[in-house]
Amino acid sequence: MTGVTPIPKPQYNWRDTLLSRQLGTRLPIMATGLQWLANAEYVAAAVDVGMMGFISAATFSDTSALRDEIQRCRELLNGRAFGVNVSMLPKLLPGDRTDEIMSLIVEERIAVVETSGRDPSPYVAGLKAGGCSLVHKVPQLRHALKAEAAGVDAVILVGAECGGHPGELPVGTMVQGALAARTLTIPFALGGGIATGEQIVAALALGASGVAIGTHFLVSDEIPAHAEYKRRLIEAQPGDTTLIMSSLRNSMRVLRNDTTAIVEALEGQGINDIQQLMPYVRGSLGKAAYASGDWRQGALSVGQGVGLTARNAPLADIVAELEAEADTALARLSNI
Numbered sequence: 001m002t003g004v005t006p007i008p009k010p011q012y013n014w015r016d017t018l019l020s021r022q023l024g025t026r027l028p029i030m031a032t033g034l035q036w037l038a039n040a041e042y043v044a045a046a047v048d049v050g051m052m053g054f055i056s057a058a059t060f061s062d063t064s065a066l067r068d069e070i071q072r073c074r075e076l077l078n079g080r081a082f083g084v085n086v087s088m089l090p091k092l093l094p095g096d097r098t099d100e101i102m103s104l105i106v107e108e109r110i111a112v113v114e115t116s117g118r119d120p121s122p123y124v125a126g127l128k129a130g131g132c133s134l135v136h137k138v139p140q141l142r143h144a145l146k147a148e149a150a151g152v153d154a155v156i157l158v159g160a161e162c163g164g165h166p167g168e169l170p171v172g173t174m175v176q177g178a179l180a181a182r183t184l185t186i187p188f189a190l191g192g193g194i195a196t197g198e199q200i201v202a203a204l205a206l207g208a209s210g211v212a213i214g215t216h217f218l219v220s221d222e223i224p225a226h227a228e229y230k231r232r233l234i235e236a237q238p239g240d241t242t243l244i245m246s247s248l249r250n251s252m253r254v255l256r257n258d259t260t261a262i263v264e265a266l267e268g269q270g271i272n273d274i275q276q277l278m279p280y281v282r283g284s285l286g287k288a289a290y291a292s293g294d295w296r297q298g299a300l301s302v303g304q305g306v307g308l309t310a311r312n313a314p315l316a317d318i319v320a321e322l323e324a325e326a327d328t329a330l331a332r333l334s335n336i
């Protein structure tokens with residue numbers, strides 16, 4: 001074409017967002033809490049590659065074991081910042097250690113806390129006074145708005161596709177992101193089914209300042225789980241997950257296996273008594289499955305993004321692939 005001066009394309013750096021600046025990370029990606037799996041080595045690898053990683057407090061039966069893990073992570077990272085995930089789900093059985101864990105977090109001067117499961121407001125002032133950023137994860141926008149009003153620094157919205165808890169009225173990640181962008185004023189990250197760089201660009205295009213990833217990182221070398229479990233995840237299709245525990249208003253997206261067949265049958269019969277379901281869904285079975293590789297047993301949190309997960313590799317390689325895909329996706333957009 002002659003006589004037309006092309007308009008220069010604006011340079012857009014997807015790696016530099018409100019959230020990456022807030023977290024002080026190279027990338028706007030969070031490797032969020034994974035009970036039994038997000039340990040010091042995994043979190044250190046996440047931080048090393050430029051993400052924010054979170055040690056799962058729920059893995060540790062007492063605060064002194066959590067304190068030791070924090071110490072180990074600090075050593076691996078030579079003092080660089082990392083996070084702790086505090087899952088505050090309403091307990092199905094008695095016993096709640098949240099107060100104790102939050103005190104430890106402030107004492108240990110942890111940089112960022114990822115909370116989930118219930119209203120974080122009782123902890124906002126204490127964490128802020130301790131210089132700790134608070135990122136609260138929710139499956140519903142109304143809870144995100146409440147957390148925003150309570151003064152959290154950022155929220156993570158997870159959609160129905162996510163591994164773990166998508167809430168009782170699950171909303172797809174695409175809709176979740178669009179709603180959040182129109183409503184929230186604080187930075188938000190989007191999670192649930194994100195397993196490619198193209199999806200990261202899509203989340204940012206929707207208005208998110210970052211993404212939260214769980215399932216896609218489960219096959220990384222640093223995840224302390226048996227190779228046979230990782231092999232099953234690599235093979236799995238998006239439809240190989242299912243939602244259980246809705247009868248207890250504690251829905252979980254997990255890998256379809258022998259345990260889910262039993263739990264679905266019991267729930268189908270109208271059984272919603274935790275004592276009857278607990279023998280199948282208790283956390284110790286999941287822990288044992290990760291150790292033995294027998295993925296047929298236990299309620300193993302896995303999201304639909306598992307269908308996009310094709311190989312196991314060091315976390316750094318998986319993230320490098322995500323970055324390359326995101327760069328390509330943006331270049332492609334600039335050429336349309």
Ligand SMILES: Cc1cc2nc3c(=O)[nH]c(=O)nc-3n(C[C@H](O)[C@H](O)[C@H](O)COP(=O)(O)O)c2cc1C
Pocket residue numbers: 032033034035037056058085086087115116137158161162163164165191192193194212213214215216300301302303304305
């Ligand atoms: C195996 C596994 C364990 C998880 N454990 C926790 C946990 O202890 N606390 C928490 O807040 N979220 C937990 N999650 C949720 C993740 O932090 C994250 O929100 C979710 O995986 C994002 O969706 P995705 O799985 O589609 O990437 C877990 C997820 C998985 C897959």
